[in-house]
Amino acid sequence: MVQFIEVESERNNGCDEGTRPPWAVVGSPRIEEELFAQAFDKNIVRRIWTFLEPYRIKVAIAVAAVLICAGVQLLIPLIIRHAIQHAISPRGLDGSELLAAAGVFLVAILVNCAASHTQESMIGKMVELVLFDIRRAMFGHLQKVSLSFMDKTEVGRLMSRLQGDVSSIQEFLETSALSVGDIALLFGIVVVMLWLDFSLGLLTLTVLPVLFVVRILWLPSARNAFTAANETNSAANGALAEAIHGVRAVQSMDRQEVNFLLYDDKAHANLKTHLTAAKYAQVMVPIVDTLTGFAMAFVVIAGSKIMHGRIDVGVTIAFLFYIQRFFDPIRSLTLQYSIMQRAMASGKRLTEVLDVEIKIVDKPDAKALSPQMDGSVEFRNVTFGYDPGHPVLKNFSLKVNPGDTVALVGPTGSGKSSAMALVQRFYDVQQGHVLVGGHDVRDLTQESLGRQVAMVLQEPFLFTGTVLDNIRYNKTDATREEVIQAAKTVGAHDFIMKLASGYDAPLGERGGNLSLGQRQLISFARALVADAKILVLDEATANIDSHTEMLIQKALTKLLHNRTGLVIAHRLATIRRADHIVVLQNGEVIETGSHAQLMAMGGLYFKLYNLNYASFDDLAEEQTETTVQGGRQT
Incomplete structure (x- = not known):
């Protein structure tokens, strides 16, 4: 079974806005609770x-x-x-x-x-x-x-x-x-x-x-x-x-x-x-x-x-x-x-x-993903949509070499989070293949896949319990020394020690007694303790202040060391550090390359960078379309 490093409660788990059925809204007549029956x-x-x-x-x-x-x-x-x-x-x-x-x-x-x-x-x-x-x-x-x-x-x-x-x-x-x-x-x-x-x-x-x-x-x-x-x-x-x-x-x-x-x-x-x-x-x-x-x-x-x-x-x-x-x-x-x-x-x-059907199940002959696998990730001609008639990803191909960090950028709805959800096999593709460590994820056990893919989300989710319990949530047998070392590595140790009981300090509901940046640092420590070969960062630095971002950027450098990184980011500081950048638009790859290469192309990425936008979502739609038509790359 896939194990979560983070659980996000108020998002649609990669389902881009507009893909949820219209009857799934609060108060909709189709899902009003039946009070009496025969x-x-x-x-x-x-x-x-x-x-x-x-x-x-x-x-x-x-x-x-x-x-x-x-x-x-x-x-x-x-x-x-x-x-x-x-x-x-x-x-x-x-x-x-x-x-x-x-x-x-x-x-x-x-x-x-x-x-x-x-x-x-x-x-x-x-x-x-x-x-x-x-x-x-x-x-x-x-x-x-x-x-x-x-x-x-x-x-x-x-x-x-x-x-x-x-x-x-x-x-x-x-x-x-x-x-x-x-x-x-x-x-x-x-x-x-x-x-x-x-x-x-x-x-x-x-x-x-x-x-x-x-x-x-x-x-x-x-x-x-x-x-x-x-x-x-x-x-x-x-x-x-x-x-x-x-x-x-x-x-x-x-x-x-x-x-x-x-x-x-x-x-x-x-x-x-x-x-x-x-x-x-x-x-x-x-x-x-x-x-x-x-x-x-x-x-x-x-x-x-x-x-x-x-x-x-x-x-x-x-x-x-x-x-x-x-x-x-x-x-x-x-x-x-x-x-x-x-x-x-x-x-x-x-x-x-x-009676809800469990659609994501292991094959009878599913193999366990070896901890010694190389950490490579590959998408081969992937087509996927929450509604099969409206694909979010269209013929999407991408290869991430072991140890590389690849950033996926693009406007909201372009398919970034959907691609990351496919790596952990939260959904199955309609066409194509998603490979981890050279194996199609459908041929692997979900439990072994979950052990090798860690995910840190934009809104970190902390559970009721101590700081210690939250950091070793995905690896309950981790020692106290391992937890402390992970917290020191990502820069969380100092503020944890200032809490009343240090690592034994109880956290409120969803970690409400910590700031967003502190919760995010704990989630990074959790990912480090999990010791997964592949790290997925989904907007992990989007909602934090500049000082905390500086701490997290340092933590990211240590987190990604000897790991394959898949980073979804809007902030340019995070994107520039990537070995490879993939620009998505409407579920299709329109530009790929390093920061320097994309700047030389003069396409959408170039437009964003030179206008000094903080996010792709800041670009007007007509600017995006004009840029894409003039500088499309595959």
């Missing part, structure tokens, strides 16, 4: 079961415990009925029968307690293990997916799937086993009531059609209310996150009041929809309670008047207990319906991530 999707359940299967014994024990709890709840009213029947008999309840009834009741309570404890512990452990496995599977898969997928996927949505959607699955798994008990209890109560007295049982169940009619009328409006509440919640959270991340821009443009009003509107909309959703959620409770009261009234009236003399008091009291319990599973299953809908939508999104 209540049951057998394909999603089957995928969830693959994670449950290793724990099927725990599942069986939990379900058995739930069913035992349901059975005990069915048994307790029958015990009470038996005791009452004997208590009001002419001979009364003798002591032995009283003790027997009390003993059976106590045993039932103890069994219920043990079963309840078993179900809670089994379900809790099983769910946590399954969630752990799902998160591991998703994280492991996302580490391997092709960058073409990451180019068009919002990081925030991936985080949502790793966190929010997994939580929905957790809620579903925790309640599913209990739903088995609810269903068993519901049908059990119906069967027992009909068994105790068929006529009174049918009379009691006449309230159910009313409940079903109410539910049919209630569900569409409630679902719309819950969906609206989730949507406004997402909008409010998005506005909050955007304002926090952009607080510098907000304060610099004195937008605090305007932003507050915008957020206030979203917060009030969120409040309104949540109040509506709460109203629909709460309306079922009094309805169910009312129906419970009617059912109990039917039993009392029927037992005392309509069926007087045919139904004993014990049966009537047992019916009252069963009616009280009858509507509890109905409430629970109503809640489970919404939980299942959310779980099916979340499961669909999770499986979409797990």
Whole structure:
């Protein structure tokens, strides 16, 4: 697997602007998260079961415990009925029968307690293990997916799937086993009531059609209310996150009041929809309670008047207990319906991530790149594009000899970063070959290729941890002495020692407690410790001050010693040091040569240098086109 020296979070990994599909923007309707799905999707359940299967014994024990709890709840009213029947008999309840009834009741309570404890512990452990496995599977898969997928996927949505959607699955798994008990209890109560007295049982169940009619009328409006509440919640959270991340821009443009009003509107909309959703959620409770009261009234009236003399008091009291319990599973299953809908939508999104095709894979007979390889890099007639119909590189050829430093220059969108991404095989070419050490990168293992190609980006990415850990991120077995020597070589040692704990100083998120130049020097030290034969520098000196650039230029000289260097740069100070300079325009090589040779050609490079521009992007498009047409070289 290719190992990263730097990971850049806010770029499109070599995907030039305009190549991302139009639907990959925030808020686009095509990627709005689905909040609810169909209540049951057998394909999603089957995928969830693959994670449950290793724990099927725990599942069986939990379900058995739930069913035992349901059975005990069915048994307790029958015990009470038996005791009452004997208590009001002419001979009364003798002591032995009283003790027997009390003993059976106590045993039932103890069994219920043990079963309840078993179900809670089994379900809790099983769910946590399954969630752990799902998160591991998703994280492991996302580490391997092709960058073409990451180019068009919002990081925030991936985080949502790793966190929010997994939580929905957790809620579903925790309640599913209990739903088995609810269903068993519901049908059990119906069967027992009909068994105790068929006529009174049918009379009691006449309230159910009313409940079903109410539910049919209630569900569409409630679902719309819950969906609206989730949507406004997402909008409010998005506005909050955007304002926090952009607080510098907000304060610099004195937008605090305007932003507050915008957020206030979203917060009030969120409040309104949540109040509506709460109203629909709460309306079922009094309805169910009312129906419970009617059912109990039917039993009392029927037992005392309509069926007087045919139904004993014990049966009537047992019916009252069963009616009280009858509507509890109905409430629970109503809640489970919404939980299942959310779980099916979340499961669909999770499986979409797990099913993302890994396009960059090693061949079965892939060879490991030898550490003794010469470090040469060659592009042979390479054509490549993120969208195959719109190539970024067109018939691109370049040979870099071992130990040489080659600079790639050209306007944004000319294909510089794309060429470097192909060296590390982040993407595969559509045509041609990319060779490292004389081998096509598609014939090499990604792990061995990653060990020999180090990359330093324009925006260095540091991870949470110590300075020491960050420098040896790509070579975890590097000694402290090796790390210190690398830091001294690139000029980072002095400022590191000024930190509170030196090399053991903890870094904030993304190294936020260091300046950009300091972060870049640490990234150079990281590349030096990795000891790769090929070093790729992608705009590594673009966003730093002149003093830091001087330090980094010295570090570059030491970094590139005895290494093959591929440098993408706009600054002339970096370009002039290269052994060879390649000028790209629209994915094609238009000039090649050393600094002196390119100056003698009088082409685009000459134009840039004589106008004293700091960057190729500073040239007007018409100037670039005129120069290219007048001095094209290949």
